[in-house]
Amino acid sequence: MVERFFDKKTGCLTITINGRFDYSCHKMFKEAFTSVTTAASYDVNLADVSYLDSSALGMLLLLRDHAGGDRAQVRLLHANGAVLDILKIANFHRLFNIAE
Template sequence: MTPTVQIEGSVGRVILSGQFDFSAHREFRQVCESIIANADIKEVLVDFQNVNYLDSSALGMLLLLKEKIAAASKTLALVNCRDTVKQVLEIACFGKIFTIR
């Protein structure tokens, strides 16, 4: 999977697709770093619209992202979480520490 980025004003949207697991590690990190470095972006949305599977290492990547985004004083939300993605996030109770829309 190759994450793509859409920037609208101060909102940066990271659109993921397919399987979000350890194989996506490098691309995901690169995309996130570029978004964090962009001073114009205040809110980061991770879009799961096209993701059909999410594993525990993906959850780890999200935790890392959350940490970095907080350090850069931006906000983060996980959006368009459906089916399997929603289920995995629910089991891990990530709703307690992430904004999920």
Template sequence: MAIQTRYEDDGQSLVLSVQGYFDFSLHKDFRQAYKGAEGVRRFVVDLRDTEYMDSSALGMLLLLREFAGDQGGEVILRHCSREVRKILEIANFQRLFQIED
């Protein structure tokens, strides 16, 4: 599976690690990875092993942001490669998400 999840901070944070290509082929798996998250306040998307992302990946991040917001939570994008960070900046995602190194 190209998406792995783990909880941190006593279940307060859910980390979704995306490996390889973050594109439409991961839509179902990405959504399933966070859908049942109860009591989570921080959704961290770890992009350390993400080689590429397309516009559908940006859409998936927006859906996660909406889901998190409905629960009073936040989304953090972490460990972006230079290429992925450039895609996020072109889309102005730094205005919508906290992006960490």
């Protein structure tokens, strides 16, 4: 399940994923960030993610490209141990700000 919240004051779009982050989330995840054209930054809350696969990594890369590539302000927040390990193995700590 994917939820979004846009803070008009800060310009930050927060996307929260619950449960499995896999291809079944693709449409909802993409709609979450393409539906807000004025976002200055993006937070992806991974606190309740129980599973993450390669399609989820691809979706995060799509978000990064949408947000401006190397100039993007995208934070991955509250990843649990297993999810954090996958992100580090994929070297996502070099592409994203990963915060607890």
